[in-house]
Amino acid sequence: MRKSETEKARYEFNRPIISFVVSTLTIFCFTGAVVTGALCAYAYLSDPAPTFSQDMFNRAQTLNTNLSKGIATMKQARPDEINTIAVIAKISESKPGDVMIENIKIIPGHYTVKGFANSQESADTFASSMDFGKGFQCVVTQSSFDKGVYSFTIDAVSKVKAPAKAPASPQNKGANK
Known part of the structure; x- marks a missing residue:
């Protein structure tokens, strides 16, 4: 037998196996393409439509931003746990009509009010009418x-006054040797 006849016989013998492998790969690739196409179509068709208007979203976003800024301002209104709004309210409530306030400085344990008045008595009345509690002297x-x-x-x-710190205790170096 010749070499070409041997190869042809081997090919004919393996032809069903080769055909099966090629068919299996073709079916596998075709099935993958169909499934991928179906998934893409499902994703495209099931894309949810927005349930809100863009204008409404922008207004809500603006409201949220303004609220965040307001909260930050409120936090700044209480530095060092001082209720500055209450302090300013007490100053405003006790202010006589002929007194004009120029500047208010609020720090822990010390409030300073600068202003103008028509008479010295108005300034004295203003100082005596301010009441920040028993712990303050105006x-x-x-x-x-x-x-x-x-x-x-x-x-x-x-x-x-703030409580004084206890003095540091001296450390005995070498006492436990």
Whole structure:
């Protein structure tokens, strides 16, 4: 037998196996393409339509931003756990009609109010009517008269002092040797 006849016989013998492998690969690739196409079609067709309008979303986003800024402002209104809004409200409530406030400075344990009045008595009345509780003393610390207007500074100082730190205990080096 010749070599070509041997190869032809081997091919004819293996032809069903080769045909089976090629058919299996073809069916596998075709099935993968169909499944992929079906998944793409499902994803395209089942894409949810937005249930809100873009205008409404933008307004809600603006509202959220404004609310966040408001919360940040409120946090800044209480530095060092001082309720500055309440302090300013008490100052405003006790202010006589002829007094004009120029500046308010609020730090823990010390509030300073600078302003103008028509008379020294108005500044004194203003200082005595401010009530921040038993722990504070309100006094006019500076006053001056210029061109018919009294300028004044009122300091409200806390009488309660911060507790003193205990002195550090000396360490005995070498005591437990």
